[in-house]
Amino acid sequence: MKKIFSVAVEGNIGSGKTTLLNFFKKYRNVEVLVEPVEKWKNIKGFNSLDLMYKDATRWSSAFQSYVTLTMLQNHHYHNDEINIRMTERSVYSARYCFIENLYKSKLMPEIDYAMLGEWHDWIKTNAEAQLDIIVYLQAKPETCLTRIAERNRHEELGVPLDYLQTLDSLHNDWLIKKIHGEVPAKVIIINTDGNKEDVIKQIQAVESEVMCGIQPLL
Template sequence: MFIGISGIIGAGKSTLAQDLASRLGYEVYNEPVKDNPYLEDFYADMKHWGAMMQIHLLFRRFEQHQQIVWNKGKGAVQDRTIYEDTIFASMLHEDGFIDQRDYQTYLGHFNLMKRFLVYPDILIYLRVEPETSVQRITDRGRKAEAGITLDYMKKLHQGYEDFIEEMENYTRVLVLDWTQFLEVDEVVERVSEKANEKREFLRDLRNS
């Protein structure tokens, strides 16, 4: 099974991805940010580095997604899916940090890559209010995230809400209130329930 973990910055995706993968015996695929050569420059000057940042991340996420697809023999938990990348790119474009030409180039790459993608079997959305995520970002104290504002997080939160509504048309979405962290066993139980929904639907379809 391929499980994607979705949520705004500071939601708690990385921790859950690690815990869930460990509990299930799955491979964990962390978000490719540690060796991102554009990250600090991007937060310091979004207009100059916005397009290159998003194209770099898109290529890295595509590479990771393909690794998951090729590794069919083992389950996978991915910290942020490639589909969410479009939320950030769209916001940067709307805010004037990526111009129309670069944005169209980005979308061209993404739409081409989509032909080779498969949706996660289950997408877990960690719903967190922007104020909570900003506090968590402050608490973890990453230098590259120091410039993230509450207004930015509010807009990102709305982008994610719209994204999740759209993704429900393509895969099973499990929405968890992540204001307070749940025990991993409870998450496993909820994932199991969501996975069984499709099995029950297919069984009913066969018997109809």
């Protein structure tokens, strides 16, 4: 089986992940796998995402367990016609940003946090979820809030600034301060505070590095 390089695109809500993924989506040797939100919204007719938003204390553990499963499915996607598998987020940000936030916000019981922690520890060593590159899109929470308001997605309505500030801190703790230990891959940081044209220029500047040296095919 040929080597497929695995790239995870990480960052806050509204940090520019869609812009970057669309930039690389045009290459036929790159497979872009977005967050499997549609799966989260329909598990045999149940909308787990909506349940989470309505009652996080009740549903956070079940939801994050399912998020982890669907992220693993993305990690294991294989197609012999591609060289790069590029995922929107990963099992790692699920653990170190979103599960961490739920626990610190007292929306997840300690026993659930401990069980999910063991589940993720096992994944790191046994489930072939290795990454080659992490692209961290770094934008100020205020920038993210402005973009969220402009794109007006239903599931993002009412996202407060303090939530974005918390996620920003958790991403920095994980990828820059490395408070959880060594990061599982090389981290490429792109500042995405500028307008779309500026962000694309920033992406172009590191394109070869993000592609792991692989020649992009149009």
